[in-house]
Amino acid sequence: MEVEVRGVERYWNPILETLPPLKLKAYQFKKFKRIIAWAYEKSKLYRSIYDKAGFKPEHLKKWDDISKVPIVEKEDYLTAQAKEPWPYGDSLCVPLEKVTTYHQTSGITGQPVYQPETWQDWEWWSETWAFALWAHGFRNNDRVLIPFGYNVYMASWAGHYASEKIGCEVVPGGILNTEERILKMRELGVTSFMATPSYALNMAEVCRNNLGMDPREMGIKKILCSGEPGASVPNIKKRIEEVWNTKVYDQVSATEVGGWAYECASQPEGLHVNEAFFLVELVDVDTREPIEELNVPGKIVITAFDQYAQPCIRFDTKDISMWGKPCDCGRTFRILKDGIHGRVDHITKIKGVLFNPVSVEDVVRSTPELGDEYEIIVKKEREVDEVTLRVELAPDVSIPEDEIKRKLSRQLRLKTNLSFNLELLPPHTLPRPEVKVKRFKDYRI
Template sequence: MSHSEFWNPFLETLPRQKLEQLQLYKFKRIFSWAYQQSKFHRSLYDAAGITPDDIRTLDDVRKVPKVEKSMMQAIQNKDPFPYGDALCVPLEEVSTFRQTSGTTGQPVYQPDTWQDWEWWAECWAYILWSQGYRASDRVFLPFGYNIFVAFWAGHYGAEKLGCEVVPGGVLDTQARILKIQELQATAMMATPTYVLRMADVAKNKLGIDPASLSIDKITCAGEPGAGIPATKKRMEAAFGAKVFDHSGATEIGAWSYECRHQPFGMHVNEAMFLVEIEDMETGEPITEPGIKGKMVITALDRMAQPCIRFDAKDVIQWDPDPCTCGRTFRLIKGGVIGRADDITKVKGVLLSPAAVEAVVRSFEALGDEYELIVERPGDVDHITLKVELKPGADRVQVESGLKDQLRLKTNLGYDLQFFEYGSLPRYKLKARRFKDLRKKDNL
């Protein structure tokens, strides 16, 4: 399969029927490839009694067993080392190594061929073009280049569009801000946590108003923050720039993006991915818009270590309305809402950490950082929310308003703890603000 086979500038506007025909063709191809080349997938599918001949329609896709991260972790460190039985190509064809961040346990190793890496860059080219990146842009990448995929593919996607890319990997935060100022960079990519961290450092350490910098667009990933209106508003106000959301994962690829029309949601790149939504408890398919469920996803063109019906545990919902940009790729409303393993019952109520973030970030008197801790010291759940109060803010007034909004938006009460601005932990990549200590108690 050549790179040109899956690149087509008109894919984003294909009529629905033709798009689904393309997805079915690609699913049958990747399923057959994995069945023939991967010992892991062949064993999984044989145990379920399913072969490539059984896939005739998109409805048949649901017959295919799902793959979970724990299954990929279990087959690692075996021959061909270190990837194990899911590798579909000779080891000498692997050109790129990445691994997951390890925030949910043992990292998963991800091998890619050069063709796979070209596919990654193509996915990102779709993202960046939709957000207004052009050859005239100078894109600054303030992340540490290492084995975590982070914005590696964003780098190559930007180059593919002809942008000038400035890597800021070994620089510290202050040096990165100064380099942006020196080179008059027009765009950057970072996690929402680090965007806010850079704004804080620019203002309070360097005396530079981040809005005075030349950045006019920022692409975020890694956390749900850019899809939370209050967090997006903070970032856009700080830098005077448009902030765009995107979602991807090491095992999956860059599968969704927010376009310049910003419809409060993200397009699924349906030419390269097949996304299904399932009920979080029953596993039944959800096809109607507006109903939240767990995402199951297939990367349709990734060959070295296929991602077929992967249980990503991202919580999403279909948007009933198309985007005004004209793309026929469907929207997920509000982007990725959270993770199924983060959304948990507290005192019988479903708690979403993203809902708490939305409340905290809506208070101008509070800093960007916070911590949410759920414990069970006895027989009753206890929720602690630690926040930072900005200098000069009225604590009594903020506390009263915060309690009211949290009760209104989450139906729960919180033990609020206020800290001096700048005293809570800071993060450079993915933040770990939510801690459910009950899980540790049950181990």
């Protein structure tokens, strides 16, 4: 195990990460007003939304006035980017010559959002990730593999630049396949890597089954997980930590927003919001009223204080979380308990019961007789909702399938209040994802 880091060495930015709450709030309000003024002056997108709502930057006199600023959604970006000049239309706030990098959202839920950055924006992006890496314990004696194809998506680049920034030695995993990546890790004595929770499990499986190597003996000291909810859910984290015999740290990032939340080495079963760079608000899903109480789920609305090419102000992420109690690591940044719980558009009603697919993942990961891959299928049969869980068995399971089904059924009912049809599949039947995976398939619409 690694030596615990104490004192200011614990923080990437010892001043900002430990600002007393009132000072932090004053700092945030100042930065909030600055980005609002910038967007109102430079962005046709924001100006038209604000004018339509009758909002002007000078209306921001006190903290509570923030709730008067209209919330924007992904669709607002898409509408603005559909205008001339292509590809950024009304969303770009700087001359095109100032744009130095291009990224885009994954487009899993439709048309992608194009993301321009100035060099200043891009420096800021890697800084947001540096806070996370440092809090996870990454230092200049780490050799880090980035096992993703470097392309138009953000995560591999941000992880790469931030690792370099804090002094790690970066091994770009680029176009290597999973087996080649693992062999490269062993060859070089890599100490850590970054992955989605699914891919971290997939890599362990390939390591064991295809290469005959034990992932627990690879000497991996930590894994940064990002890109999917899960690494803050205790059973999911535990499963990844066990298969790699390591520590897993969660980090949340979104292309339109930045790397805005991270887990610290104290692992408080939640994530610190980087409140020096972002204003994170939790609002009621229906009424959009602010939620300040602990343990009350709400939707996350984010402002990035320092994105200038394409500002992100009161952006509706559609992610769900809740505030948790403060962490003992000394950071004053607030905690989002269990990280991201899922997305509003994935939470649906089945047989009249509110259902979040992440709760099924929690059950699957806490059942040792089950493998890592599964899918949830919802259909309508004779006007009645039917929900099926298809899940792979772990290799060499000796317990009868009926017994596993009984146990699984009980756990699912406890967590979701629903009865599932269960299909237990042989190991390695379902496809293995490298990046984001669609495990929830709702065929009712």
